[in-house]
Amino acid sequence: xxxxPLCAEACEEELASTSSLESNLEGLASVLEADLPNYKTKxxxxxxxxxxxxxxxQAVYTTLVxxxxxxxxxxxxxxxFLADLVNCRVIVAGSLxxxxxxxxxxxxxxxxPQVRSDWYVYAVLASLPWVGRExxxxxxxxxxxxxxxxxNYISKRQKIHVPALxxxxxxxxxxxxxxxxxxxxxxxxxxxxxxLEKQVSRPxxxxxxxxxxxxxxxxxxxxxxxxxxxxxYPLPTVIFRMxxxxxxxxxxxxxxxxxxxxxxxxxHLSHIINTFHLERKDCAAALLSFTTKNKxxxxxxxxxxxxGHLFRLPTSPYLEIMIGSTLIELCKLQPxxxxxxxxxxxxxxxxxxxxxxxxxxxxxxxxxxxLSNFQFRWSWEDWSxxxxxxxxxxxxxxxxxxxxxxxxxSYHQRIKDSVPESFQxxxxxxxxxxxxxxxxxxxxLPGLMxxxxxxxxxxxxxxxxxxxxxxxEVPNPLADDTDEPSHHPLRIDVFVSTLLxxxxxxxxxxxxxxxxxxxxxxxxxxxxxxxxxxxxTMYEVWxxxxxxxxxxxxxxxxxxxxxxxxxxxxxxxADMAADFTKNYVWEIMHSTIHKMSxxxxxxxxxxxxxxxxxxxHKKKIADGLDYDDDxxxxxxxxxxxxxxxxxxxxxxxxxxxxxxxxxxxxxxxxHLARCESESMDYQTPWYKWVIERLQEVFLAxxxxxxxxxxxxxxxxxxxxxxxxxxxxxxxxHRQGSNSVMIQKDITKMMSCLSCDFSIINLTFFILIYAKxxxxxxxxx
Amino acid sequence: MSxxxxxxxxxxxxxxxxxxxxxxxxxxxxxYITGSRTEQERLLLESSTLYVGNLSFYTTEEQIHELFxxxxxxxxxxxxxxxxxxTPCGFCFVEYYTRTDAEMAIRYVNGTRLDDRIVRTDWDVGxxxxxxxxxxxxxxxxxxxxxxxxxxxxxxxxxxVANKIRPRESL
Numbered sequence: 020x021x022x023x024p025l026c027a028e029a030c031e032e033e034l035a036s037t038s039s040l041e042s043n044l045e046g047l048a049s050v051l052e053a054d055l056p057n058y059k060t061k062x063x064x065x066x067x068x069x070x071x072x073x074x075x076x077q078a079v080y081t082t083l084v085x086x087x088x089x090x091x092x093x094x095x096x097x098x099x100f101l102a103d104l105v106n107c108r109v110i111v112a113g114s115l116x117x118x119x120x121x122x123x124x125x126x127x128x129x130x131x132p133q134v135r136s137d138w139y140v141y142a143v144l145a146s147l148p149w150v151g152r153e154x155x156x157x158x159x160x161x162x163x164x165x166x167x168x169x170x171n172y173i174s175k176r177q178k179i180h181v182p183a184l185x186x187x188x189x190x191x192x193x194x195x196x197x198x199x200x201x202x203x204x205x206x207x208x209x210x211x212x213x214x215l216e217k218q219v220s221r222p223x224x225x226x227x228x229x230x231x232x233x234x235x236x237x238x239x240x241x242x243x244x245x246x247x248x249x250x251x252y253p254l255p256t257v258i259f260r261m262x263x264x265x266x267x268x269x270x271x272x273x274x275x276x277x278x279x280x281x282x283x284x285x286x287h288l289s290h291i292i293n294t295f296h297l298e299r300k301d302c303a304a305a306l307l308s309f310t311t312k313n314k315x316x317x318x319x320x321x322x323x324x325x326x327g328h329l330f331r332l333p334t335s336p337y338l339e340i341m342i343g344s345t346l347i348e349l350c351k352l353q354p355x356x357x358x359x360x361x362x363x364x365x366x367x368x369x370x371x372x373x374x375x376x377x378x379x380x381x382x383x384x385x386x387x388x389x390l391s392n393f394q395f396r397w398s399w400e401d402w403s404x405x406x407x408x409x410x411x412x413x414x415x416x417x418x419x420x421x422x423x424x425x426x427x428x429s430y431h432q433r434i435k436d437s438v439p440e441s442f443q444x445x446x447x448x449x450x451x452x453x454x455x456x457x458x459x460x461x462x463x464l465p466g467l468m469x470x471x472x473x474x475x476x477x478x479x480x481x482x483x484x485x486x487x488x489x490x491x492e493v494p495n496p497l498a499d500d501t502d503e504p505s506h507h508p509l510r511i512d513v514f515v516s517t518l519l520x521x522x523x524x525x526x527x528x529x530x531x532x533x534x535x536x537x538x539x540x541x542x543x544x545x546x547x548x549x550x551x552x553x554x555x556t557m558y559e560v561w562x563x564x565x566x567x568x569x570x571x572x573x574x575x576x577x578x579x580x581x582x583x584x585x586x587x588x589x590x591x592x593a594d595m596a597a598d599f600t601k602n603y604v605w606e607i608m609h610s611t612i613h614k615m616s617x618x619x620x621x622x623x624x625x626x627x628x629x630x631x632x633x634x635x636h637k638k639k640i641a642d643g644l645d646y647d648d649d650x651x652x653x654x655x656x657x658x659x660x661x662x663x664x665x666x667x668x669x670x671x672x673x674x675x676x677x678x679x680x681x682x683x684x685x686x687x688x689x690h691l692a693r694c695e696s697e698s699m700d701y702q703t704p705w706y707k708w709v710i711e712r713l714q715e716v717f718l719a720x721x722x723x724x725x726x727x728x729x730x731x732x733x734x735x736x737x738x739x740x741x742x743x744x745x746x747x748x749x750x751x752h753r754q755g756s757n758s759v760m761i762q763k764d765i766t767k768m769m770s771c772l773s774c775d776f777s778i779i780n781l782t783f784f785i786l787i788y789a790k791x792x793x794x795x796x797x798x799x
Numbered sequence: 800m801s802x803x804x805x806x807x808x809x810x811x812x813x814x815x816x817x818x819x820x821x822x823x824x825x826x827x828x829x830x831y832i833t834g835s836r837t838e839q840e841r842l843l844l845e846s847s848t849l850y851v852g853n854l855s856f857y858t859t860e861e862q863i864h865e866l867f868x869x870x871x872x873x874x875x876x877x878x879x880x881x882x883x884x885x886t887p888c889g890f891c892f893v894e895y896y897t898r899t900d901a902e903m904a905i906r907y908v909n910g911t912r913l914d915d916r917i918v919r920t921d922w923d924v925g926x927x928x929x930x931x932x933x934x935x936x937x938x939x940x941x942x943x944x945x946x947x948x949x950x951x952x953x954x955x956x957x958x959x960v961a962n963k964i965r966p967r968e969s970l
Contacts (some may be wrong), residue, residue: 297906329931340869344907388869393910427865428913430857525860527876566861 041225082223085089114238119143126172134252152214173203184257186330188374193260200542201258209279218283262319288324303348316361330378333718343388371413376711387424395437406441411704419445450564452523466513473517483539508547514558540580550585565603583615583675584693591682600708626661629653673727683713810902812843812922842924847901848894850923855914857951871900883938892926905966
């Protein structure tokens with residue numbers, strides 16, 4: 020039994036050991052051979068695990084299996100499925116080719132999402148760097164046939180999703196290629212090079228004489244399981260590129276974008292990150308000890324892969340802080356590579372004009388975090404041009420968002436002092452509460468008296484009820500217009516600004532104030548108009564402190580003082596127009612959508628579980644198995660109530676999206692109308708920010724948007740729209756969605772926004788409609 | 800690196816144990832106060848609260864929120880205060896809604912910088928009223944009693960050293 024852990028460790032140790040790989044493998048093979056009769060299952064399990072978790076080392080394990088197979092035919096018969104095993108003479112080339120054929124045949128299936136065929140083709144293409152040469156030598160004709168089928172497939176694929184996934188709007192200086200297109204180009208390259216590549220380690224070459232005598236296995240027929248709605252396939256991606264050979268010192272050439280070595284290195288680096296992403300120090304160390312580190316510009320390639328993960332759309336596969344903290348570890352381990360990271364930052368900065376808004380936001384968040392770990396030192400002077408242009412342009416906007424995030428991690432004076440004088444306009448103003456009832460010239464303000472009474476009362480620890488009594492004195496300005504005002508703006512203004520002012524010392528003070536006067540806030544903000552008014556008052560107090568607004572909105576939502584829809588309406592309101600393109604507004608927007616989704620998910624899970632419990636219990640009773648009164652089983656009424664509640668929040672969620680899209684349409688329509696009347700180009704910096712935020716909402720919440728697409732369509736483009744316009748819109752959507760059958764949710768939406776013009780078209784339809792009717796917007 | 804057992808790695812509970820630990824254990828028939836190691840360890844393994852140390856006295860709740868919210872949704876932050884002066888004394892508790900988010904903070908924040916200082920994070924059994932105060936004789940944290948270095952972010956010299964220096968200066 021003592022030997023058992025030994026073989027596991029031996030498997031690991033050969034990776035670390037300094038003596039030659041070949042001699043280690045030979046030693047290990049003889050150890051394992053002795054153990055085989057007793058621990059066969061265990062050894063196979065460990066080998067499978069090694070292959071799955073360390074695919075970049077697969078050649079080591081295939082060689083090992085090859086050696087074992089040559090000694091003991093029975094063993095190899097049970098390890099399947101590795102293309103490399105063909106190289107090691109374990110598997111017959113022809114049977115692997117048959118497997119590949121089965122995979123590629125998936126492309127001929129009807130009515131399947133494209134992601135399914137993509138995935139099977141990818142599996143084949145990704146194995147070819149290893150086994151291509153062998154297949155070419157042994158089965159040239161059949162192999163050729165396979166490649167022709169793949170080529171046909173690649174050329175007829177839909178790629179409507181690509182623009183939505185690209186980090187940059189422009190293919191200059193580097194094309195942002197779709198992953199399968201790129202890999203196919205790389206494979207075609209290595210094919211024209213007679214399948215010879217320079218990256219894969221092939222330890223079995225040394226054992227050729229032994230291996231060629233072994234008995235080979237034929238893989239059993241493996242047919243891919245047929246498609247059903249439940250199966251999820253990986254989503255397509257776009258290959259992120261920021262460097263080519265001109266960026267890298269001459270002595271180390273970076274493989275070209277269509278060289279198979281580029282793919283192999285990137286794949287390997289991504290895999291290291293995936294394996295070690297929970298341990299940033301190990302991750303950095305593993306990346307820097309890359310096997311062929313001396314032959315490639317490793318620092319550049321790591322930087323490119325790391326930023327590729329950070330900017331991946333719609334969402335980064337890892338927490339952004341994982342990328343950030345690992346980059347810090349890389350800098351610590353390799354102080355030399357700081358210049359590379361600075362160079363990368365410069366390049367990203369230079370390419371900001373065509374970078375997508377969500378990526379600019381992630382870039383700014385990362386950069387501020389990175390600077391906070393390096394004393395906020397940066398050569399800002401190099402960027403001083405950005406202080407001379409329209410502050411809504413990407414570069415000045417990026418800088419001011421970075422400085423804002425730096426401020427959140429530090430303090431105002433520090434950030435002010437860390438940038439040159441010319442940058443002062445981009446430094447955010449010092450965050451502080453603005454309490455108008457104590458400012459000069461406040462004497463004329465209605466409600467002033469009550470505000471001062473409230474200040475006194477709350478300071479001397481009055482009860483919530485007492486504040487309501489004081490507020491009774493305040494007249495409602497809305498009362499003149501209507502008999503039943505929806506809310507009381509002045510009361511809300513007086514109370515909320517006074518409360519926030521008193522709690523302004525810190526987050527905790529504000530939270531405590533909200534908690535104590537929860538009842539008052541809830542009473543004042545009963546209607547949605549009241550809630551929006553409350554949020555506007557908060558903005559008036561805290562407009563210089565976005566972070567405070569982010570956490571306060573979060574708290575108001577969690578304590579159910581305001582609803583998600585009120586937050587969305589507030590963010591789109593005219594009062595927020597000045598801040599509308601600032602990142603914090605979208606931080607609030609996304610967190611609001613996210614909170615709503617979490618809530619729906621939770622209720623859905625609860626309702627489903629309760630329903631299952633009840634059904635199981637009913638079945639038991641029907642079968643006469645259980646007559647005990649079980650406390651845990653919910654009653655029919657309870658389950659129904661849960662389901663009603665779920666339906667209610669699902670409707671709220673639907674309404675939230677509806678509001679967001681309606682408001683987008685309105686502000687875009689306004690913009691287009693204004694530009695037209697002033698004969699201006701509508702492609703302004705503002706327009707770019709807004710249209711890309713709209714795309715971001717579509718893309719980031721694509722699953723939900725898709726779920727509600729029919730309702731959204733029918734409600735957004737209601738029957739009072741001219742019937743012809745409606746038809747055109749519906750037709751547009753049909754075209755966009757039916758021509759592609761990619762994964763059930765994502766691509767339908769993506770196809771609608773794959774290029775700007777779909778939404779531009781939509782907005783133009785609305786615009787024409789709005790003009791023709793010379794009426795208000797469609798919202799009401 | 801072990802391939803066989805997925806370890807918690809850096810998010811595992813550390814060897815440090817709070818010597819003042821006390822907990823009320825509820826059983827079906829009884830409730831009693833315990834300081835037992837097993838109980839403490841059980842709580843540490845379930846907690847979603849972190850102790851955060853080596854902060855500057857000047858670091859604010861806002862800054863801590865900005866950094867730690869990058870790892871997940873924060874439930875609350877309790878600033879550590881000087882028992883006597885009621886001013887921040889260089890530590891805090893950060894409580895997340897989930898254990899996973901707290902784990903991410905240990906993985907990605909521990910050992911990085913905030914206000915130019917290396918932040919230290921560790922699992923905590925969960926905040927109880929009273930624990931926000933420093934346990935040092937002079938009101939701050941115990942470590943600031945005995946320090947012999949000069950630390951500008953933490954009130955200069957350690958309290959004992961500072962007291963020795965002061966009379967000499969006044970001569």
